[in-house]
Amino acid sequence: MRVVVIGGSGHIGTFLVPRLVRTGHEVINISRGIRTAYTEAPEWQQVRQVVADRQQEDADGTFGDRVAGLAPDAVIDLVCFTLEAATALVERLRGEVGHLLHCGTVWRFGPSDKLPISETTGTAPIGEYGIQKDRIARMLKEETASGGLVTTSLHPGHIVGPGWHPIGPLGNLDPAVWYALSAGQPLPIPGIGVEMMHHVHADDVAQAFERAVEHRDAAAGEDFNVVAPTALNVRGYARIAAGWFGRTASLEPVTWEQFRRTTAPEHAEASWEHLHRSQCLTIEKARTLLGYAPRYEPEAAVLESVRWLIDHEELKVAGPLCA
Incomplete structure (x- = not known):
């Protein structure tokens, strides 16, 4: 498939992009062009780089056109932080892209009441970052449930690497x-x-995204905790x-x-x-539906x-x- 990764030069993309290339996908990375991946890998030589200012193009209403113009089969959005930006991308890609995957956060949940936290047992988020990520995840789930764009949201813990x-x-x-x-x-x-x-290692997060791409039907309309065991x-x-x-x-x-x-x-x-x-979160859903198996x-x-x-x-x- 042709996979467009938005923000693929960061923590997760450092490991995800080479994984996708090794799997046989054609990969296009959209980034601001101000940073290279944290670790070198030969697979980056096969990646098409597209320089874009996501924030400015979102403000101009043109970012969705840029992504759609690349004719992707799947889009992995690693740098979306507001419901407005996420909604605009969904509306532009609906009917044109087979799968949109979003990177959320475990802070979509607030202070813990019951452990481990599953995708349905967390408390309401606190703070603007977590609130926005929770709203995005809910919007994506509703989008797919209503017969629209196939979406998946993955929610990492504290990423290290x-x-x-x-x-x-x-x-x-x-x-x-x-x-x-x-x-x-x-x-x-x-x-x-x-x-x-x-915590979670960035390569384990990358693994979860890779498996969600591979298991599109199982991942459709779902949200997943992505953390260490x-x-x-x-x-x-x-x-x-x-x-x-x-x-x-x-x-x-x-x-x-x-x-x-x-x-x-x-x-x-x-x-x-x-x-x-x-x-403390459970990864049982990701294990069962995606085959997620963190190494670290x-x-x-x-x-x-x-x-x-x-x-x-x-x-x-x-x-x-x-x-």
Whole structure:
């Protein structure tokens, strides 16, 4: 098939585009042209690159025409963030494209009430990002149920992989957390340490998209959680990470008020956004309908990312990795 990937030079596309090429598809990547994939792969030589400013063309009402003009059999949209943009693309592709796949997020669900969270048991989303992604997923499901465009939405957890910083043990991107763990220094943790985060390796997300393309009929009108087989809580994540450096984590529970007083505002806010949701999701639906089989446990995915950052001198730690 001819598959158009929108935003294929990012985290997921780095692994997805080569997968699609290896499967035998003709792949066209639409991106702003300001970034190459995070890791090199020979398959990119076979990919047609189209440079476009999605945001501007959405505003002009021309982006759907650009995508339709490429005559795709399937479209994978990795960078759609508003219901308005998603609806415009659906309306333009209806009747012309066989399958539209959308990348959502586990933040389409709010703070957890019951674990693990299935596609139908999550609480209502909070925050504009999650609210918009939930609205998009619902619109896509209704579109297919009403006999319109065949659509599928896939909802990754916290994506990790080589080339970028992972969400760390405190639910933020603060590099000081990694230094403290690598040095065996005391680490203040907000709450009691059982708050959960559900990571996923970017290649496992790519696998899910690839399988959804292959199993179009099973994926039609469906939404899927796409995460690692298990989730990490703050305490376990920190202890595992300290062990990578031959250290034992020294964790000091503090109140959120205390944590906010001693942490940069952007890192404290990121911690709150991740940890008060405390999410753990089930992938049973994706396993059953798509054959989704993630290769990475969350700690293995994070370790790969941390090792890459250290090797490329983008993360300062107190000692070498022992793992």
